[in-house]
């Protein structure tokens with residue numbers, strides 16, 4: 498979505514829709530819908546799973562114990578809640594914090610898709626498996642956490658859900674280490690070209706200056722499950738400065754035959 502719309506206003510209108518949404522039976526139990534918050538012009542959007550008790554009471558995402566650790570992760574990488582955007586796959590707390598059901602995820606998908614379209618982030622960080630499953634189906638969090646993927650011009654970075662670190666303290670360091678990759682990733686995306694690896698193992702230069710085009714439903718349907726490719730020693734390459742116009746053509750050509758690429762960054 499272009500910069501010429503008032504994102505704050507459009508998001509407020511959407512939040513109002515979400516507030517009044519009764520598509521799911523769980524809407525009758527909620528205190529407040531949790532739409533999302535942060536900088537609507539941020540380059541990074543974090544997508545969690547579903548509101549918990551404190552979020553339901555306050556109408557704000559990630560303000561309970563998991564949220565405190567998300568703040569720690571953000572701060573470690575020099576971010577704050579105010580300069581990123583944070584939302585969830587579903588906007589209503591499931592009773593007893595049970596897992597979101599497929600129909601609830603499907604019902605809420607249009608709201609998440611609109612948020613993504615309006616904010617148009619360069620990087621989407623998925624927090625936990627429900628969020629990851631929407632964008633990178635078929636992967637396993639223990640294998641792909643901290644590995645950035647390129648899909649239709651946008652980067653997806655899967656990370657552990659902060660709540661997982663509450664149950665498994667050993668994951669805290671891992672979660673912070675994954676978050677620390679984001680500033681460098683942003684710099685690479687803004688300053689040049691990154692090399693990406695297609696799921697068939699071949700590599701291609703991907704110019705991050707190419708403007709993102711919204712995924713069409715057809716493109717989405719055709720996006721194959723991501724295959725993880727292990728890096729071979731010495732295969733990684735540093736980003737190269739290239740001619741934007743030239744790269745734009747290559748980007749388009751390569752994007753159409755396989756929508757999902759794993760970024761291959763020299764020191765990730």
Ligand code: URA
Pocket residue numbers: 531545546547548549552557558559560561563564585660
């Ligand atoms: N867990 C989530 O996934 N989202 C929240 O907002 C809070 C906890």
